[in-house]
Amino acid sequence: MARVISLEEVKKHRRKSSVWIIIHNDIYDVSKFLEEHPGGEDALMDYAGKDGTQGFEDVGHSDDARELLKKFKIGTLSPEDRTKDITP
Template identity: 80%
Template sequence: MARIISLEEVKKHRRKSSVWIIIHNDVYDVTNFLTEHPGGEDSLLDVAGKDGSREFEDVGHSDDARELLKKYKIGSLNPEDRISVVLPCSKLKWALLALAGALVVGIVLKKYLGSK
C-alpha cells in the first residue's frame, strides 16, 4: 500500500539536505538526485516542498526521465491536499494548432470559392 503524505509534511522538506517534491499528486524524495539532475540542483530546489507538476511538464521530460522518477517515489499526496493542476499547452503547441486551423480554413475556402 502506498504511503499517504500530507502537504504539511512535504513542506518540511525544502532544504538541500532533504528535498521532497510533488509531481501529479505523487511525492518524491529527490535529495540524492540533486547532483545528478541535468538541469542542475537549483531547478529541483525551486520546487522543493511544493508541487512541481507544471515545471516538470514545461521542461518536456523524456520517457527515460519519467521512468527514472519512479525510483524516487516515496508516496502519494493526501487526497485532502491534492490540487488539480491544469497544465497549459506550450506556446509551440498553440502555434501548431493555429497553423493547422489556418490550413484547414484555407483549403475549405479554396475548394468552395475556387469552384464558383
C-alpha cells in the same frame, strides 16, 4: 499500498539534505539526485517542498526521465491536499 503524505509534511522538506517534490500528486524524495540532475540542483530546489508538476511538464521530460522518477517515489499526497492533476 502507497504511503499517504500531507502537504504540511512535504513543506518540511526544503533543504538540500531533504528535498521532497510533488509531481502529479505523488511525492518524490530527490535529495540524492540533486547533483545528478541535468538541469542542475537549482531546478529541483525551486520546487522543494511544493508542487512541481507544471515545471516538470513545461520542460518536456523524456520517457527515460519519467521512468527514472519512479525510483524516487516515496508516497502520494493526501486526498484533501490534492490539486487537479495535469495529464502528462
